[in-house]
Amino acid sequence: MKGELEAERIINEFAMSLLEQSTVDEVVWDVAKNCIARLHFVDCVVYQLDRQRNVLVQKAAHGPKNPTGHVILHPIEIPAGVGIVGEVARTGQPEVIGNTALDKRYIADDAVRNSEITVPIWVNGQVWGVLDAEHPQANFFQPQHLKILTTVAALCSQKIKQVEMEEAYRRAERQLMETNRRVAETKLTALRMQMNPHFIFNSLNSINKFILQNDGERASDLLTKFSRLIRQVLINSRAEWVSLRNELNVLQIYLELERLRSDNKFDILFSISDDLNLDMVHVPLLITQPYVENAIWHGLLPMQGGKPQLQIQCRQEKDRLIIDIEDNGIGRAASARLQANSLTAHKTHGIAITEERLNLINEMYGADARITICDRYKAGSTPTGTHVCFTQKLTSF
Known part of the structure; x- marks a missing residue:
């Protein structure tokens, strides 16, 4: 019961923080920051799927990849279907990897870490991007983490849809x-x-x-x-x-x-x-x-x-x-x-x-x-x- 209450509290904090964001960039950076601050992750990266090139682009990060502000250190791109991140983008199914050394799909970014959790972000019936976090400790990510990140991804999806609709409305209004x-x-x-x-x-x-x-x-x-x-x-x-x-x-x-x-x-x-x-x-x-x-x-x-x-x-x-x-x-x-x-x-x-x-x-x-x-x-x-x-x-x- 205590674990469920804690998860509910964290999700509510995510939701309240997302309410204050007004652009897609603000949304993804807020999610990345909160994954570190509230879930005690070592790093977190939000990828967006570039459909024209069929690659995942790093849009926000927190941890060693983010030295200051809204800056990503040495951003990388991952083709859809490649690596754990690319596979989740292709299938639309979340994955929790307890030991990355045993998974040939694992792609190291800034450093090699022993466990990884990856959750898709769905927007309008399509995978919009991926929420990915790693930890140096093997088997760090638990079912509770997956539940929280899945809910956070859903909240992120709703906020992105809202922001994109508002931006489309403003563009149409400016054009008019x-x-x-x-x-x-x-x-x-x-x-x-x-x-x-x-x-x-x-x-x-x-x-x-x-x-x-x-x-x-x-x-x-x-x-x-x-x-x-x-x-x-x-x-x-x-x-x-x-x-x-x-x-x-x-x-x-x-x-x-x-x-x-x-x-x-x-x-x-x-x-x-x-x-x-x-x-x-x-x-x-x-x-x-x-x-x-x-x-x-x-x-x-x-x-x-x-x-x-x-x-x-x-x-x-x-x-x-x-x-x-x-x-x-x-x-x-x-x-x-x-x-x-x-x-x-x-x-x-x-x-x-x-x-x-x-x-x-x-x-x-x-x-x-x-x-x-x-x-x-x-x-x-x-x-x-x-x-x-x-x-x-x-x-x-």
């Missing part, structure tokens, strides 16, 4: 995350490529107007500005993020083109706070242009009286970038009525693209970027324009 990242990046690129032709097309309309009117001087002025615009857009379009300075440069050129096209019908007021580092802060490419375009086309140009005005303000509030776009135009309600009554209404899809881009950018980069649009009113609920606010975390590279 990588796939999703690639899909998101591809989609962002596609959306960005939609944005650039859309942006360029609207600018070309500005030039086309003066060409049709045979106004060479103004057409030449527009072409000069347009060439600068194209150059900057092409430079910026290589990346999803651009410096705030580059973004504002493109926006200013675009505004100059639209203002010339409309015969300087509206004024532009730019305001940039001094504490903003325009070269360090980065924003998604062309993130504000669709809203500026919308303010011009649907808010300012339809005005019948007063001086249309567009204000753009860039500032910093704590750890966030704020870009305010305000116009004193006719407001969204009046603009919607005009478009509903017009057979040739200008319908921009840039805003829809930008909203989709922002969702993807937030998922991929955690930028917490947002766009809010508010109507402005004066006393008596008369519309006085629209306020668009873009905000995101201060992002620098």
